[in-house]
Each structure stands twice: as structure tokens, then as C-alpha cells.
Amino acid sequence: EAQVTQNPRYLITVTGKKLTVTCSQNMNHEYMSWYRQDPGLGLRQIYYSMNVEVTDKGDVPEGYKVSRKEKRNFPLILESPSPNQTSLYFCASSSRGRANTEAFFGQGTRLTVV
Amino acid sequence: AQSVTQLDSQVPVFEEAPVELRCNYSSSVSVYLFWYVQYPNQGLQLLLKYLSGSTLVKSINGFEAEFNKSQTSFHLRKPSVHISDTAEYFCAVSDLVSNFGNEKLTFGTGTRLTIIP
Numbered sequence: 001e002a003q004v005t006q007n008p009r010y011l012i013t014v015t016g017k018k019l020t021v022t023c024s025q026n027m028n029h030e031y032m033s034w035y036r037q038d039p040g041l042g043l044r045q046i047y048y049s050m051n052v053e054v055t056d057k058g059d060v061p062e063g064y065k066v067s068r069k070e071k072r073n074f075p076l077i078l079e080s081p082s083p084n085q086t087s088l089y090f091c092a093s094s095s096r097g098r099a100n101t102e103a104f105f106g107q108g109t110r111l112t113v114v
Numbered sequence: 115a116q117s118v119t120q121l122d123s124q125v126p127v128f129e130e131a132p133v134e135l136r137c138n139y140s141s142s143v144s145v146y147l148f149w150y151v152q153y154p155n156q157g158l159q160l161l162l163k164y165l166s167g168s169t170l171v172k173s174i175n176g177f178e179a180e181f182n183k184s185q186t187s188f189h190l191r192k193p194s195v196h197i198s199d200t201a202e203y204f205c206a207v208s209d210l211v212s213n214f215g216n217e218k219l220t221f222g223t224g225t226r227l228t229i230i231p
Binding site: 035040092 | 118120123150156157158159160204216217218219221222223224
């Protein structure tokens with residue numbers, strides 16, 4: 001089954017404690033991205049990757065890092081989480097050239113930073 | 115730059131009544147248009163999309179949307195809603211010309227559709 005898998009689904013952490021949210025896709029997609037969803041703001045892109053070892057900032061990259069060492073994985077790293085990063089996070093993947101027509105989303109990770 | 119406006123943050127509708135969820139966009143280039151649905155505690159699923167051709171597009175569960183270029187709108191409609199349609203609906207756009215390779219989606223703020231029995 002084609003899918004994008006995020007882990008964990010739920011996470012509560014304390015300010016400053018480094019964390020990683022994993023994202024994996026089994027569709028051999030080149031393009032992957034991370035979004036955060038906040039009430040009244042919709043989804044905003046954090047980072048994206050066009051292929052292995054190629055990543056770039058989206059609209060709200062501050063406080064986040066990503067890496068793309070393998071095609072299937074695109075982890076989101078919060079080196080020093082703060083309460084304003086409490087949000088619902090989604091990973092998405094798609095084929096290059098079709099990213100803007102057929103995006104597949106993970107189930108989401110609800111992060112709370114206290 | 116593109117933007118998407120969903121004016122209605124919440125829409126309550128009685129079961130079996132019709133519904134329209136409004137979406138307007140702005141862009142300096144031609145765009146693709148989408149509606150995504152998010153059921154409670156789930157990820158986003160593509161509901162329908164307009165890429166080209168017929169301006170009226172339909173989903174398998176009875177929703178339809180019409181692309182209106184002159185009004186820059188892509189409103190979502192359903193003639194008779196069911197309890198199972200309770201969800202949040204997001205309108206999104208993407209431009210036909212990739213922005214330096216970032217083929218991203220720009221989302222609206224979402225409309226929460228609540229079906230009243």
C-alpha cells in the first residue's frame with residue numbers, strides 16, 4: 001500500500017529538549033516536504049527536498065532542520081523546541097514534476113512543547 | 115506570490131441539505147486548484163482537483179467544484195450532505211511554473227464543516 005508514515009503521532013516534550021519526527025514514504029518519490037498546521041493559519045510549508053541531499057527552506061523554517069540522506073526518509077529535527085512550535089505537523093511526498101498535482105500526506109504528528 | 119482565502123471558518127449544515135464552501139485565490143500566473151479533506155484525527159486526503167479542461171470537476175462521494183477564472187474562485191458544493199461529511203476542508207493552489215523547483219501547495223485557512231442530524 002502506497003503511504004507516507006510519520007512517527008510519532010503524538011509527542012509532548014519540554015522546552016529545549018531536541019527531538020526528531022520521522023517521515024518515510026514507499027512510493028519512490030523525489031519530492032518531500034514538511035508542513036505545520038495551526039488554527040486560523042492553515043498549512044504552511046517548513047522545508048522541502050527535491051531529491052537526496054537537496055533541501056531548502058519553505059515559508060516558516062526558523063527553529064527547524066531537515067536532512068535527506070535516503071530517498072525514502074525526510075526527518076524533521078527540532079534542535080531546541082519552544083512552545084511556539086506546538087503544532088500539528090504533516091509530511092508530504094510526490095513525484096518530481098507532479099508535486100503540484102498529486103501530493104500524498106502522512107497522518108500527522110501532534111507536538112506539544114511545554 | 116499566491117494566496118488562498120476561505121472566508122468561512124465554520125459551516126454548520128443540516129443533514130441532507132446542500133452546502134457550498136467558498137474558496138478564492140490570487141496568483142500572477144496560471145494555477146492548479148485543489149480541495150483537500152481532513153477527517154478527525156487523520157491526515158489530508160485529496161478530494162478533487164482542477165488542472166485543465168472542463169471547469170467543473172467532481173469527486174467520487176458527490177462533491178463538485180467549479181473553476182471560475184474571472185472570479186478567481188473554486189467553490190466546493192454538495193447537493194445533499196451526510197453525517198460522514200463532517201470534516202475540515204482545505205482549498206489549495208499551486209502554480210504551473212515551479213518556483214525554483216519548489217512545487218509547493220499554498221493552502222487556505224480551512225473550513226470546518228459540521229453536519230447537524
